[in-house]
Amino acid sequence: MNRQIVKLFGFIVVLFAVLVGFTSYWAVFDAEALKEQEANKRPLLEQQQIRRGRILAADGTVIAKSVAKGQGDARRFVRRYPEGSLYGHPIGYSFVREGDSEFEQFHNDQLVGEESEFSSILDELRGGTQEGNDIVTSIDPVAQRTALEDLEAEGFGAVVAIEPSTGAVKVMASNKSFDPNRVPLELKQLNRNVIETPLLNRATQGLYPPGSTFKVVTAAAGLESDVIGPETTIDAPGTLEVEGQPLNNDFSEDFGPIALDTALTNSVNTWFGQLGQQLGNDELFETMEKFGFNSTPPIDLPDDQVYESGVYGEDGPLTARDPVDLARVAIGQERLLATPLQMAMVASAVANGGKLMKPQIWQRVVDPDGRVTDRLDPSEYSQPISAESAAELTTAMEGVVSEGTGTNAAISGVAVAGKTGTAETPSNRACGGGLDENQAWFIGFAPADDPRIAIAATVECTTAFGGDVAAPIFRNVAEAILNGE
């Protein structure tokens, strides 16, 4: 019988090995997927017991904090947002039942103090409980408030302000905003509101035709590829026949042979349309992509809440190989769509001598003992244009503000460089389907000789032009930031 006993033991060993295998599968290999399961409330319940870190504005204003409810084992923490809807975007919300969004979602691990398995074992031995870290952002509360109030006065839209040399996001405002404190009560209503879309961060998810602001990109591609120099003239008639349709200047004005500065100052469509055609697909798309088009912008927000900008075909952004109407892409029309964040990145790159820094909202992580455990190390995303081209482009953009379509953006005593944009969006359902609706834009930076802030401002569904409605918002926000420093 001994032989059978040994075999039986072997069989028992196999059975136990199966147990170890299944346990490993649940506890380690499939653990991440199980934690994502809808039915699994464990991760949320556990997070609720941790004091989630605060989110602070650049000056220390508390944007989000956690308050304790209940006593002893029943103690749990609930999120509070003292500033209400001011930071609804880009901070988002975090609640056990409703989940989380935007900045709260992206920085979740730091906010709950998630650490590596080994350091949490050390914590355990010390008898400590897990505590969340605070995150200090670069958001300027005064400028943020200015941006949101200006938008609320003008209509739906967004403002993004970036410090060109570091990529630090100083303002990200989106109207209509929402009060995160009300999410536990009103999430369904907020989701159902398809006209105002308060949960949509228009700064990163609003895809709008950029209109003439895109001429900055076209000009950059021209300078960078040596298709034009600052003095190169192109004959700009009042009307150009492109793809069987006339492409007009405002009032069909005939400018004759002009160079870049005149063309940009007066936003001459026929000049930039021809430049686009001379550039060809490859050159224009290459520059666009270096500015960040056709990729998800590298900002610290969840990927699914940051949209790509580009020429949208039926299956998403087109590439250089796809046939497009280059003349109209060059002036920001055709199927070109861009987010306010993307256009702020364009302004920021030109302002920073051609170097595009990765836009980031966080600045530093502070642990519960007040030690700074991590600090943003500004990093370069790309260099779309040379310092020389950037300087030439800046000169031309200064003309826009000093004598062109963007005079409303001028700040006394400070040189401002910028570009207006007005894209016609007739029959836009979001605007109520009116025929005179425009998407008004202004992108720019100041001071032009030593840029400290680059801003994109846009307003949906307005009958006004970019220079009339968006340029003043730019000016107010830029002043708030420059005065605050």
Next chain:
Amino acid sequence: MISARNRELTALVPVAVLLTAGFAAVFAQEDTRLDNLSLIYGAYFLAVCVAAHIYLRIRLPNADPYLFPLVALLTAFGLVMIYRIDDSLARDQANWFVLGLVLFALTIQFLRDYEVLERYRYTIAATGLLLLLAPRLPGIGQQVNGAYLGVKVGPLAFQPAEFSKICIVVFLASYLREHREVLIVSARRVLGVTLPPLKHFGPMLVVWGASMFMLVFIRDLGSSLMFFAAFLALLYVATGRFSFVVIGMVMFTAGAWFFASTVPHVHDRIEIWLDPYANPTGSGYQILQSIFAQADGGLFGKGFGQGLITIPGTDNALLPAAQTDTIYSLIVNEVGLFGACAVVLIYMLIAARGFKIALLASDGFSKLLATGLTAVFAIQAFVIIGGVTRVIPLTGVTLPFISYGGSSIVANFVLLALLLLISDRARREAMEPGGRARSLGET
């Protein structure tokens, strides 16, 4: 050379230290009374174990030195886990542990000549069946979660299946010892399959019937599986015919399948096993929460006392039956995959020692009894751990020596006593001059 008993004593010390450390960890987590209470508990535990050890030293000086410390280790681990769930439950469990040791001692005292069991095998078999039947008897039977598992006589409540398994194994060992030759010799080949002789097949059918009976009337899929698996293991060891095992499995599967489709309780258990997500807040809640708790444990676990058992702020269970059925999930949750593997390893070591005893034993009854007891113990651990890890449908069987439950602790100490009785004799014979020590090794 260190004697067997000294080795046992040496092994008990780290167990007591582990228990002390475990309680210290739980106290540190509750951080209300980090005093020397854990040391006192550790000392009590060590004292009780040493008392049992001294008893073994007198009564069974040659018995296997590792089984008792391994079992003490499981008990210590169980006590810490249960204390961490509810300290009043741990007090019960500690009392049962002492009661278990008393029965352990009594078994050793009165069954020194355990062959006497052979004489009463039919009485024992009848007792076993009666015990199984008891939960369905009016007046004393109790229904738990749709299964009839408990008996309550006056203030005394217990789960008879725990004791029944020992009776059935004793009967099978005795019966097979007598009939194994006949079963082997008179087996016939029909259509290329070796069939056991019909005449001796009757008792086998009785066991099969008992298993099916458990499925239908007790609705206890776990015990049914455990009993039948132990039966097949013994049948295989006794006859060496794998075909018998196959026939048995076919019979069990056919029967289980038939009843699964007719008895709603059994049917539900299997449906939940196959698709727990179908009703995640209802019938699938326990198994899903069991698995989620494991997912939360990871490699090293969250630490003693850190896991969530109830939803904070309420009394609603997040891990239902944490002190009994799903205690293994709580172990994975709090001490991680490594801790859980250690627990499985201890069960495997106990199985290894048990089968070693069977190998050393010289007579057929001892061999079969040791095999049967070890197999039923190991399979019980497999059935409940397999249940909470979704290897097999989840059923209400206890995790031996760890789960909260008096019947389980006491019955398993009786099982351990029988194993040590067999071991003492086998090793004594093996060590006698001219014995088989040289051919089979020392331990």
